[in-house]
Amino acid sequence: xxxxxxxxxxxxxxPDRTRFRGQNRAAKLCYCALCTLALAGLAMLVLLxxxxxxxxxxxxxxx
Amino acid sequence: xxxxxxxxxxxxxICAALYALGCNVEAVGMISQxxxxxWLAVALAFLLIYVYFCALKFFPGRSVFQIYEDxxxxxxxxxxxxxxxxxxxxxxxxxxxxxxxxxxTLALVQTPALLTICIMAGxxxxxxxxxxxxxxxxxxxxxxxxxxxxxFTLVLSASQARxxxxxxVFSEGAAPVLKGALNIFIRxxxxxxxxxxIAQEVHERKxxxxxxxxxxxxxxxxxIALVARNYMMVQYRALEKMAFPGxxxxxxxxxxxxxxxxxxxxxxxxxxxxxxxxxxxILFISKGMAHLCKGEDYxxxxxxxxxLSGAVTLFLCKSILExxxxxxxxxxxxxxxxxxxxxxxxxxxxIRARFIRKRNGDLSA
Numbered sequence: 001x002x003x004x005x006x007x008x009x010x011x012x013x014x015p016d017r018t019r020f021r022g023q024n025r026a027a028k029l030c031y032c033a034l035c036t037l038a039l040a041g042l043a044m045l046v047l048l049x050x051x052x053x054x055x056x057x058x059x060x061x062x063x
Numbered sequence: 064x065x066x067x068x069x070x071x072x073x074x075x076x077i078c079a080a081l082y083a084l085g086c087n088v089e090a091v092g093m094i095s096q097x098x099x100x101x102w103l104a105v106a107l108a109f110l111l112i113y114v115y116f117c118a119l120k121f122f123p124g125r126s127v128f129q130i131y132e133d134x135x136x137x138x139x140x141x142x143x144x145x146x147x148x149x150x151x152x153x154x155x156x157x158x159x160x161x162x163x164x165x166x167x168t169l170a171l172v173q174t175p176a177l178l179t180i181c182i183m184a185g186x187x188x189x190x191x192x193x194x195x196x197x198x199x200x201x202x203x204x205x206x207x208x209x210x211x212x213x214x215f216t217l218v219l220s221a222s223q224a225r226x227x228x229x230x231x232v233f234s235e236g237a238a239p240v241l242k243g244a245l246n247i248f249i250r251x252x253x254x255x256x257x258x259x260x261i262a263q264e265v266h267e268r269k270x271x272x273x274x275x276x277x278x279x280x281x282x283x284x285x286x287i288a289l290v291a292r293n294y295m296m297v298q299y300r301a302l303e304k305m306a307f308p309g310x311x312x313x314x315x316x317x318x319x320x321x322x323x324x325x326x327x328x329x330x331x332x333x334x335x336x337x338x339x340x341x342x343x344x345i346l347f348i349s350k351g352m353a354h355l356c357k358g359e360d361y362x363x364x365x366x367x368x369x370x371l372s373g374a375v376t377l378f379l380c381k382s383i384l385e386x387x388x389x390x391x392x393x394x395x396x397x398x399x400x401x402x403x404x405x406x407x408x409x410x411x412x413x414i415r416a417r418f419i420r421k422r423n424g425d426l427s428a
Contacts, residue, residue, distance in 0.1 A: 005181050009370055011185065022360070023359075030355070034352070038370035038373070045377045053381045054378055
């Protein structure tokens with residue numbers, strides 16, 4: 001599963017070199033930030049034994 | 064180089080139909096919030112989409128991002144765009160979550176949600192990378208397959224449908240129908256605002272409203288018929304308790320040994336239309352990111368946005384019960400973002416237009 005997810009992630013985020021070079025600095029930074037956020041989220045979900053869902057967080061808000 | 068993509072009015076109509084079918088109202092549970100007349104609530108909710116697009120007529124050829132900046136000014140407009148992108152990300156995650164629940168509950172029980180969501184989000188992102196023209200051409204082929212599959216199940220279920228279950232109409236008064244229509248609109252049709260990502264690329268921009276409406280009408284007719292079929296085949300109290308009524312009701316079609324397991328057609332429709340809907344929403348976010356960064360190519364952002372929506376989906380909810388729980392939170396947010404904000408923007412736009420007209424009149428005098 002890890003390998004499959006890794007391949008999908010790599011296919012999606014490794015950019016076309018010419019397309020990457022053609023972007024301005026803000027776009028490049030934004031691209032990198034998005035990739036980092038997405039990969040960090042996925043890695044957390046795969047590696048950590050229990051990550052609470054948003055519903056659980058809302059449910060336990062007052063406690 | 065600036066991306067120039069143009070699609071015909073017919074293609075926009077087809078994409079609108081697929082997007083509307085992607086709401087999968089017939090397959091989602093708790094549709095019976097309209098009580099006995101839940102099918103009428105769906106019809107009314109479709110009418111609300113028409114009102115929505117009539118409001119967009121005020122800004123022909125402008126994207127939502129440009130409208131926000133026109134109305135609110137640069138700084139506040141950008142803030143509103145960020146809010147809209149977050150809402151779209153949340154909505155995309157909800158759609159992906161529904162898809163993964165359908166797959167996980169009905170077909171691939173042992174398959175981890177992570178994998179189905181990653182594959183779905185990845186496919187949608189690759190579809191966006193193909194571009195709007197490619198998506199529209201794909202839509203031209205897919206729509207007729209989807210409509211044919213739905214009409215096929217509809218026709219075959221006619222012998223088992225009992226029309227008396229729809230009667231008497233308005234037995235509980237009009238209030239539950241109106242409440243149901245509002246709920247359905249907020250949950251399933253309010254996100255039509257994201258469709259402007261495609262609608263602004265139409266060849267004749269001034270006729271965008273007229274291009275979209277036939278597509279929405281086709282989807283609406285099919286969907287209302289399907290919801291009415293559900294009501295005619297199963298008691299509405301039982302429908303309320305089903306997680307995926309459209310799928311289960313299609314499974315009840317009994318034609319002897321000749322045709323079996325017709326619910327597969329419903330599953331095909333759910334997958335295809337959901338994929339298209341998620342792709343349009345990823346397109347909307349990618350265009351928003353390109354707008355914020357002043358980037359020229361929205362396709363550049365499609366990959367990471369797809370992956371991010373997959374990650375958000377996995378944080379959102381972990382079961383179908385949690386999915387329905389999060390919808391309640393979404394209702395509250397939707398009320399503000401789909402009703403209050405567009406109304407506020409429309410009012411601001413009218414006041415601003417009057418102010419500009421008055422100023423121009425003073426200058427000419």
